[in-house]
Amino acid sequence: MIYAYAKLTVSNPEALSDYRDKAGPALARHGGKVVQGSGNVMPIDGAPDVPDVAAILSFPDKNSALQWINDPDLADIHALRRSSGGSEILLLT
Numbered sequence: 001m002i003y004a005y006a007k008l009t010v011s012n013p014e015a016l017s018d019y020r021d022k023a024g025p026a027l028a029r030h031g032g033k034v035v036q037g038s039g040n041v042m043p044i045d046g047a048p049d050v051p052d053v054a055a056i057l058s059f060p061d062k063n064s065a066l067q068w069i070n071d072p073d074l075a076d077i078h079a080l081r082r083s084s085g086g087s088e089i090l091l092l093t
Contacts (some may be wrong), residue, residue, distance in 0.1 A: 002059050002093065003035070007051035009086035016053070016084035019077065026077045030068035031060040065091055078092070 010016050018087065027033055037055035059065040069089070081087050 002062050002065060004057040004059070004065055004089050004091045006055045006057060006087070006089045008081070008084060008088075010052040011085035014081060015080055019080045019084055022077050022080065024077065026074050027057065029074070030071065031065045032057055032064065032068055037040065057089075062091065062093060081089040 016051065022079065024034065035056040035058050039053050041050050041052075041054045041068075043050055059068065069078070
């Protein structure tokens with residue numbers, strides 16, 4: 001199992017809502033799932049750049065995560081996420 005941390009700064013809530021409807025099936029296509037997601041993120045140490053939405057994703061392995069992010073059939077869904085505002089995903093290898 002491998003995990004990814006996704007953080008979003010939302011400037012287009014409608015796009016985020018549309019993305020949420022499609023995100024689960026897109027993740028599942030490559031064995032991924034949302035372990036935990038929240039729009040209520042609280043820093044507990046340091047002075048991090050706190051996102052509007054954060055999520056921990058899981059994948060069976062690194063290759064599955066890379067296939068998910070690079071899947072040409074999912075390009076429109078990733079574009080929708082990116083259009084919701086700032087979007088960063090870090091793979092924890």
